[in-house]
Amino acid sequence: MTSPINDGRVAGTERRRRRVQDAITTAVHHGTPLTASAIARAAGVDRTFLYRHRDLLEHLHTTGSRCAETPVGGPAATQASLEADLANANARATRLVARVQQLEAHLSRQLGQRAWQESGLGASVDVSDLQTTVTRLEQHIVELTRRLEEQQGDLDAARSANRDLTRALNQRS
Numbered sequence: 001m002t003s004p005i006n007d008g009r010v011a012g013t014e015r016r017r018r019r020v021q022d023a024i025t026t027a028v029h030h031g032t033p034l035t036a037s038a039i040a041r042a043a044g045v046d047r048t049f050l051y052r053h054r055d056l057l058e059h060l061h062t063t064g065s066r067c068a069e070t071p072v073g074g075p076a077a078t079q080a081s082l083e084a085d086l087a088n089a090n091a092r093a094t095r096l097v098a099r100v101q102q103l104e105a106h107l108s109r110q111l112g113q114r115a116w117q118e119s120g121l122g123a124s125v126d127v128s129d130l131q132t133t134v135t136r137l138e139q140h141i142v143e144l145t146r147r148l149e150e151q152q153g154d155l156d157a158a159r160s161a162n163r164d165l166t167r168a169l170n171q172r173s
Contacts, residue, residue: 019043020056024063034064035081051092 023042027034032042039060040047050057064077 016043016045016049017053017056020045020050020053021059024060028063028067033077033081034060034067035077036060036085037081047088048092051089 020039020043023039024034026032027039027042032038036047036050036057040050050060
């Protein structure tokens with residue numbers, strides 16, 4: 001059983017996949033560069049869409065290498081565009097590694113906490129209630145601090161206006 005949201009997501013993905021394939025065909029027909037950036041731009045998708053769908057990226061590279069073997073109007077990809085694609089891929093890989101490490105640490109904390117609680121060694125209900133109270137009070141402190149800062153700003157503005165009025169009265173005398 002699938003949901004309408006999931007069906008819509010799948011249909012949207014299929015539309016974007018067709019647009020990418022059409023963009024590759026058009027680029028080959030017109031002899032335009034076959035780079036991930038150019039195809040993504042022509043298809044109206046994000047470049048990461050190509051990297052998430054490895055079969056499309058492989059199709060792009062295969063088509064690009066075939067076109068490079070039989071050049072029509074020059075090289076299909078320049079050295080600079082290939083270096084830019086490589087740099088972008090390396091940067092994305094670095095971001096993904098950091099994200100994976102973050103998720104692994106979060107999962108480790110969650111599993112450790114669950115194991116601790118299921119073992120019966122976890123915090124008692126009283127400690128949990130106290131922690132909830134502490135969190136609520138900390139939120140209240142933050143709200144009071146924010147209101148105090150607002151009132152301090154109002155007070156500073158009133159003092160400035162008072163000084164200006166006093167100065168204006170003294171200059172008339």
